[in-house]
Amino acid sequence: MVSEQTQVVSRNQVRIDRRALRHNFNTITEEVGPGVAVMAMVxxxxxxxxxTETAAVLAGCGCRIYGVAELVEAVTLRRAGIGGDIFVLLGFVAEEAEQFLLYDLTPVVFLHQDIEALSQAAVQHGREIGVxxxxDCGMGRLGLLPAEVPAFKQRIDNLPGIFLAGIMAHLPEADQRQAASTPQVFSCFQETIDRLGAGFTGVRHIANSGATMYFPGMHCNMVRAGISLYGCYPDGGASDDLGAGARLQPVMSFVTRVAQVRDLPAGSGISYGHTYVTTRPTTIAVLPLGYEDGYLRDLSNRGEVLIHGRRAPVRGRICMNLCMVDVTEIPGVAVGDEVVLLGRQDDAEITADEIAGWMGTISYEVLCLFGNNNSRIHIDGKR
Structure with a gap:
């Protein structure tokens, strides 16, 4: 009889290193200095x-400001016991304005209907809310055009229960240190605020991870640390001249275990479509993961994994739940051996940026794919 206490877990496991996360937050905080707040993008x-796990770890480091996309994320954090300021960056449905008062959240605004709904909710609760x-100084996404800002600010000033606590923008190319747009966008941001005169004394923030590391003159009152918190570099590099970036540590690793080892003769086709055919007697290790787990078909015949501290190339098309790697040059591979898809094994390492290069994307997408499609465990240090 199987005990009710028996725990069954997936062989595919994403490990989140809390120690590395703490290190990155502390490093970024030290780099920007005591006069600049750090918003942790979660x-x-x-x-x-x-x-929620990440926010809790960061709270233990002294983090008091968090950024989320949607209201539902902010409410989830509050219900999980996360204190401090929680910014909702992508707006909200006007009917939900009261939630910002109930959960003490900070709205980012760019629509007249939003500030009017917030004003009404604040008056009903007998409180004031800062927004x-x-x-939009050149990103081409959400936001008011610079010419629209004075009238919008005046509308905020005229509404009861609401006040302007900060102004923000976004840099489209801060990950490229030589991009001409970065100083132009920053200049537009500063000039737009300056035209408001002495009436605005709130928080200014425009620096994402790229500007946080590469453009210290753009830190203003607060920076928004995203990919850098998780140990990756906005430009995919790790040069020694990057300040905080040179010392960041990857937080996520992704491992699985060998499901089968097979010896195939020369001329054997592997997986759907036989996009790879062996040219010699070949030892193949079959791994129990595929595109369902975020290990996309784009990695077919491109990706590599680590087994016994050595690289093994992916052979053939990646399936929904299986992929195959060539271990002919790695002796002694056996069923159950740990395989590293992302992270370090012995002296070898595969980074999110390297995987992103094989997939034709960026490290952000790799981390989201792996983390959101697999069982996660949180650890402290090496395992």
């Missing part, structure tokens, strides 16, 4: 790292 389930205004 949207997208903390880039696949687990939103942050989103400006």
């Amino acid at each position: 949207k997208g389930d903390a880039y696949g790292h687990g939103m 942050h205004l989103k400006i």
Whole structure:
């Protein structure tokens, strides 16, 4: 009889290193200095790292400001006991304005209907609520155009129960240190605020991870640390001249275990479509994961994994729940051996940026794919 206490877990496991997360937050905080607040971006389930768990770890480091995309994420954090300021960056449905008062949340605004709904809710609760205004200075996404800002601010000033606590914008190319748009967008941001005169004394923030690491002159009162918190570099690099970036540590690793080892003769086709055919007697290790687990078909015949501290190339098309790797040059591979898809094994390492290169994407997407499609465990240090 099987005990009710028996725990069955997936062989595919994403490990989140709390020690590395703490290290990254502390490093970024030290780099920006005591006069600059750090908003920890935990949207997208903390880039696949687990939103509530990540926020709790950061709270233990002294983090008091968090950024999420949607109201439901902010409410989830509050219900999980996360204190401090929680910013909702993507707006909200006007009928939900009261939730910002009930859960003490900070709205980012860019629509007249939103500030009117917040004003009404604040008056009903006998309170005031501070909002942050989103400006589009060249990103081409959400926000008011600079010319619209004075009238919008005046409307906020005229509404009861609401006040302008901050102004923000976003940099479209801060991950590229030589991009001409970055100083142009920042200049537009500063000039737009300056035209408001001495009437605005709130928080200014425009720096994402790229500007946090590469453009210290753009830190303003607060930076918004996203991918850097999780140990990746906005430009995919790790040069020694990047300040905080040179010392970041990857937080996520992704492992599985060998399901079968097979010896195939030369001329054997592997997986759907036989996109790879062996040219010699070949030892294949079959792994119990595929695109359902975020290990996408784009990695077919491109990706590599680590087994026994050595690289093994992916062979053939990746399936929904299976993929195959060539271990001919790695002796002694057996069923149950640990396989590292992302992370370090012995002296070898596969990074999220390397995987992103094989997939034709960015590290952000790799982390979200792996983290949100697999069982996560949180650890402290190496395992």
